[in-house]
Amino acid sequence: MRGPKRIAEGSVATFLFGCVAFSPPFLAIFGAEVFVFGLPLLYLYLFAVWGLIIVLVAWIADLGSASRPDQNDKPLTGRTR
Template identity: 55%
Template sequence: MSPPPAGRPSPGPRGARPGTDRLAALFLAAAVAFNPPLLRVFGAGDTVFGLPLLYLYVFAVWLGVIGLLAVHVERRGTGG
């Protein structure tokens, strides 16, 4: 087997790309955050500035997941 080209990190175990573990962790965190038992906690009927707390929670978590994904993709694109 030949070594990987210069400037490219070698694949991890089982040929996984670097950073795959972070994407898997982000997916699992999002799956837990959008799990129905946790959503029921925020769906109790409370409001913040007249908006239901459940809506604020869902959109804040959604924005956070998208932001973390964007940061991860940008770092991979710059070689880091």
Template identity: 45%
Template sequence: MTARRGSREDGKPPRRDRMVALFLLGLLLFNPPLLRLFGVEGEIFGVPVLYAYILGVWAAMIALAALAAERR
């Protein structure tokens, strides 16, 4: 049986597809309308909420990129 173009025999999507999906997720999470939701008064451990959101999402994106790029 032949595998469809863009998929592997074990059913997992290729690394490129995962990276494209991660890029699109990043676009969504760093979209200005969503950032405005976190531009409120308040702090988390002394850090403004918007900065905490941006740094948290940035760290999560790096971790997800590392998982997506990992070879098995």
């Protein structure tokens, strides 16, 4: 039962992170007239946070399927000689 629980916890954490990262105060902070690599900071910030959330969702969704027992863990039964 570890898998589903971790998915739930991870999902909620990611969601809350998104809520905070896209909240007006943070947007105001990153709305400064600053350019990074020639890109506006706000533009960069929004897409970076968004991309991070997508990566997190992908990773969390994968937890469910990755929690299956590893095939390599089977004990070796063959004789060595």
